[in-house]
Amino acid sequence: MKNKKQFVGQLNTTIIFFVLFFGFFSSSYAGNPELIVTWRADNFYPTTYVGKAIPSSGTKIYVAIEAFQDGKLLDISKSVIEWRKNRERIQQGMGQKETIVVFNENDETNFVSVSVGWNGGSLEKSITIPVAKPRLILELPYVNGVVPKNTDIAITAMPYFFNAKSFSDLSFSWQIGALKRGTGSDNKIIINTGNPSVAIDRIVTINGYIQNRRSLLEITRTQTKMIIGE
């Protein structure tokens, strides 16, 4: 009986030792938590564009964070999450996995950093978000811009990354050779390469202008060349 009690006692000691040993073993094995920061810019681009929208000055940028460790997504809804834009705190709170950042002309850098309270410490991650000027692309669907003579040519102006909601917020105008024309919200113009006011020379300079009615500082000009072939 005494031996049995002694054995049970030793067994308990062994199990406790084992649990502590294995607990230490597994904790030392655990990898470091990693943070994933993703973002999307809320601005205007054609529905055919399949790439990532690049923010311009004044664009709302939605930024989100996830964390995982050893492959498992971590529940950070109880963690204090702090967001900073160019080192300045913009938001802090428990489980704040998402924030909105806006960069302006005055911002010299475009850093977003986040820290997540975790296990008494903090996890940190910083990213740089590219900020670019809105772009206007003039679509002239001819190889090297060489177009046939005496033909109606359609040129389309496509806006990218303007802080607009739709085409109705945008205003287009053109200068093609000696021809000047505003087309309002219509982003297409058709010109005839036999028109003497257009085809002054064999090489015709096309200027497309766009202005955002919601943000009058968003005005862009793009130039391309059209070569009238034989």
Add this chain to the structure above:
Amino acid sequence: MKPVYKFIVVFLILGIIAWIIYFVVSKTNTGTGVTTEISATTTEGLIGENKGILAESTTGTITGQNDTNAEISNEENPSGAVKTSFKELRKISDVPAQFYWYYAENNRIFYITKTGEIKKVIDGKSEAIALNPLSNVSTVRPNRGGSFVLLKFTTDTGTMWGVFSSMDEKITPLNSSIIDAVWDFYNENITASLSNGGKISIVSLLREKNYSENTILIPEIKLFDVDMVNKSPNELLFVEKFGNEYATSIWQYSTKTKLFSIVRSGLLDFSLNPTLSAYFFSSKNDGFVIGNSSLERYFPTTQKTLPEKCSSVLLTAFCFVPQTSVSFFDWITNSVFSNDSLYAYDLDRQTEDKIPISDITKTQIDAKNLMPTASSLYFINKYDNFIYAFI
């Protein structure tokens, strides 16, 4: 037995159990945990993974599990069965098309015009189907075989997703909370991200329940600007959208082990076009690659092109190759137009052949949205946005 010996025996047994547990755990995590690279698979591995599906890819029918151990051979699915020499370039649509798909069961092309009208081509003639035109169609994702098509468009109440049946020519509206949706690996259910009170979950919408019921794959995850790719029955890739000079990352989630991992990161100007038998991708880091689903090059190419100018059927890939190099951003924004040559790749024999097309047509081609079938190669020519086919 003396107690001390019993103690030692029990200790040893527990020690062995601990070691076995550690061994199993470490093996599991090596395969699916946080890694920067996924181990290489060979051409045979990639094709073998998809054998069951590949065999169906041109018929549009769906079968069950694929055979992960088997290899596909030319005898079973001869790549020679895919036509790689053409006699004619035929204009398929009667107006410019925004999107199109090939409905294999009826050997029929459907397309969506710029005004949102859905048309089908019967005996070379386009006819509109009896549906009101859709507004602002921004995404069209046919399943393999084109029998069902995911559509994203807008209505008076906002953006919505629907499933178009090529057989019934009707649209089934999907849950209004859907943010993004793709077909699952088996071509049957839909993997979708759903927004619910600001929380985003990844779910599987079940065809057998007419896509109105779902099973949750990831209860909560928020990743912005990512595309989902069902790499295998149990592996879902999240690929950050192409950003002009922005470093892209790719993550993978295993629905089986519920583990998340980094596949690649720091990819500049990355774009991906996954197909069943090959993944076409490019980045500043790697250049243009015909690779496997682990994003590793398995096919040496001499030509540089854009992934969106490639596609494959069975063991044959086709790529249109610009005669002068173009940047992806310039190309997708139509800032530049290319003049393409055409190449065929035998993915089994690893051969690359230029297909002579200048004898067939003098039309300049800047191709996108390729759809190869066993007998034709369909594509949209960006110069006029009509659908064409090499036959």
